[in-house]
Amino acid sequence: MHTTQTCYGTRPSTGLDIAAPEEAWALGTQLLMHVMRVRRVPAAGVSCGDSPCAECLAPHLARVVSAIANREPVSFILPAFPGKSPNPTKVLGPMPDMAEQRSLEFLASLCERIRREYAPGARVVLCSDGRVFNDIVGIRDIDITGYQHELSAMISRISSSALATFNLDQVFAGLSFEAMRERLMQEYGESLEALRDAVRAGGEPHRLYCGITRFLVEDATRPDGTASRSALQRECRRRAYEVIRRSQAWGRLLEVHFPQSVRLSIHPQTCGSEKLGIHMMETADSWLTPWHGVAVDMGGHFVLLKRAEAEALGARVVAHEGRASHYELTGAS
Numbered sequence: 001m002h003t004t005q006t007c008y009g010t011r012p013s014t015g016l017d018i019a020a021p022e023e024a025w026a027l028g029t030q031l032l033m034h035v036m037r038v039r040r041v042p043a044a045g046v047s048c049g050d051s052p053c054a055e056c057l058a059p060h061l062a063r064v065v066s067a068i069a070n071r072e073p074v075s076f077i078l079p080a081f082p083g084k085s086p087n088p089t090k091v092l093g094p095m096p097d098m099a100e101q102r103s104l105e106f107l108a109s110l111c112e113r114i115r116r117e118y119a120p121g122a123r124v125v126l127c128s129d130g131r132v133f134n135d136i137v138g139i140r141d142i143d144i145t146g147y148q149h150e151l152s153a154m155i156s157r158i159s160s161s162a163l164a165t166f167n168l169d170q171v172f173a174g175l176s177f178e179a180m181r182e183r184l185m186q187e188y189g190e191s192l193e194a195l196r197d198a199v200r201a202g203g204e205p206h207r208l209y210c211g212i213t214r215f216l217v218e219d220a221t222r223p224d225g226t227a228s229r230s231a232l233q234r235e236c237r238r239r240a241y242e243v244i245r246r247s248q249a250w251g252r253l254l255e256v257h258f259p260q261s262v263r264l265s266i267h268p269q270t271c272g273s274e275k276l277g278i279h280m281m282e283t284a285d286s287w288l289t290p291w292h293g294v295a296v297d298m299g300g301h302f303v304l305l306k307r308a309e310a311e312a313l314g315a316r317v318v319a320h321e322g323r324a325s326h327y328e329l330t331g332a333s
Contacts, residue, residue: 028064031074031114031122032057035264038110040277040286042207042268055272060262067120067260074114074122075261077166077254078107078278079247082130083147085292086138087219089308092294092317094143096150098326099290102302103280104154104163111162123162125261126151127254131168131177132184133246136239137219141177171253181246188249195245204270205244211267211287213240218292295326302326 036056067074081100084091091097107124115121128151130144148167155163172180198205216236220227227235254263262276268286269277281290283304295302296310297318305313305327315327 024065024068025061027118028061028068029057031068031118032061032064032262034110034113035076035262035276035278038279040266040268040279042270042286053271058272059274060276063260063262068118071120073120073162074118075258076122076124076264077127077258077261078124078264078266079127079129079250079254080264080266080289081126081128081147081151081165082132082291083134083139083144085219087222089221089223090218090292090294090306092307092324092326094139094147095323096147096154096291097324098295098302098318098320099281099293099304100151101154101158102295103290104151104160105158106280108158108160108162111160115162121162123164124264125164125166125258127250128165128167129247129250131180132250133181133243135178135181136242136246137216166254166257168250171257184249184253185246188252189245190248192241192245195241195248199241204273208244208267209240212243213237214287215292216240216243297326297328299329299331 064074081096081103084094084096086094107126111122111124128148130139130147131141134141134144148165148169152165155165168180168184172183175183195205199209200206213233213236216239217233220232220236251263254261263274265275265277266280266289267275267277269275281295281302281304283293285304288304288306290304292306293304294307294310296305296313296315307327310327310329313329315329317324318326318328
């Protein structure tokens with residue numbers, strides 16, 4: 001990768017010609033480091049370890065500097081918050097709970113930290129992708145609708161003007177849910193053959209395929225299930241391709257709607273990726289997300305676990321306004 005030497009150190013070559021003073025590039029790096037400190041990386045494949053390098057910054061820095069040069073908020077998009085897993089051993093139910101609330105509060109605090117150093121601040125648009133593939137992963141459309149409404153209500157309750165939502169319903173308003181998904185794939189989808197070739201080639205596509213397959217198997221492994229483990233794995237491997245195809249189509253749509261935004265991800269990302277993987281809650285599993293787990297109060301701080309794991313530890317359910325919210329582990333530290 002090419003770099004440009006400046007009085008502030010080494011500036012990565014981003015491929016975008018941004019006319020901005022060196023102070024803007026230095027500030028952009030400083031602001032981007034707030035996100036880098038909470039990035040989600042794979043167990044292997046990140047050569048720079050815990051210290052982000054110029055290659056890590058390169059795909060994102062120009063967009064941050066462009067915002068600074070125009071005195072605009074730094075814009076991030078995060079395809080996430082799709083809907084709760086349908087597996088009752090992982091989550092408390094179909095609606096957002098403390099796991100989502102803590103994650104939203106984290107994102108709001110991240111934007112606030114940036115605002116303290118850069119007055120226009122930052123904005124995160126939560127591009128809820130549940131409607132994109134819920135029919136494949138076994139979540140009802142009515143549950144996606146309820147989840148989206150409650151997520152917006154949560155954002156209102158935490159009073160954060162830095163967070164906003166965007167979903168398929170807004171793009172194709174007036175169509176049936178099935179028609180929305182069909183239009184998405186007609187306009188932005190790629191062929192199954194092209195995706196299979198990319199997965200067979202290994203690298204990031206294969207790693208993502210394995211991660212999605214794992215999630216699908218976990219979600220489908222329910223107490224009332226009747227399929228054999230091998231049959232379940234075969235079916236989930238098949239469905240994983242379609243989940244990825246639709247997610248990629250959603251990503252292409254987002255590129256059109258948010259061309260100047262830094263792309264965040266809830267999946268681990270390698271060094272130099274065009275997406276920045278981030279952790280929103282403490283968890284030992286680099287793939288676990290708030291909608292695949294529960295928040296557990298460990299005595300002053302929350303940790304994300306699967307429901308069955310929380311119950312195995314002896315944690316008790318805590319309700320809020322008549323609905324299960326999270327777990328509490330007495331005596332934890």
